[in-house]
Amino acid sequence: MVLSQSELTEELSRLNGWEEVNGEIQKTYRLETFPEAIQFVHLVADLAESLDHHPNILIEYRNVTLTVSTHDEGGITEKDITLAKGCEELV
């Protein structure tokens, strides 16, 4: 279930701006305004609920950093990649 390093590298090569950080995948989205950042977070929350897969979310003014791994598996899985791909469609 946990992706191999080569599988992860391959998946990340197709995910703009996502990188591996301390065994999780992470991306910082820079929105235009604070309200837009909050709106984006709401969309991410809805997506996470629909997938039952939840990222850590850090809101810093108009920057939103998403960090995710699969806690149940203790590493990065396809579930994390699926969530990241979904987030890419929200902006």
Ligand SMILES: C[C@H](O)[C@H](O)[C@H]1CNC2=NC(N)=NC(=O)C2=N1
């Ligand atoms: C019971 C519930 O399905 C699990 O706890 C889900 C919830 N959201 C989750 N989110 C993440 N990132 N990893 C998980 O393993 C996970 N498990």
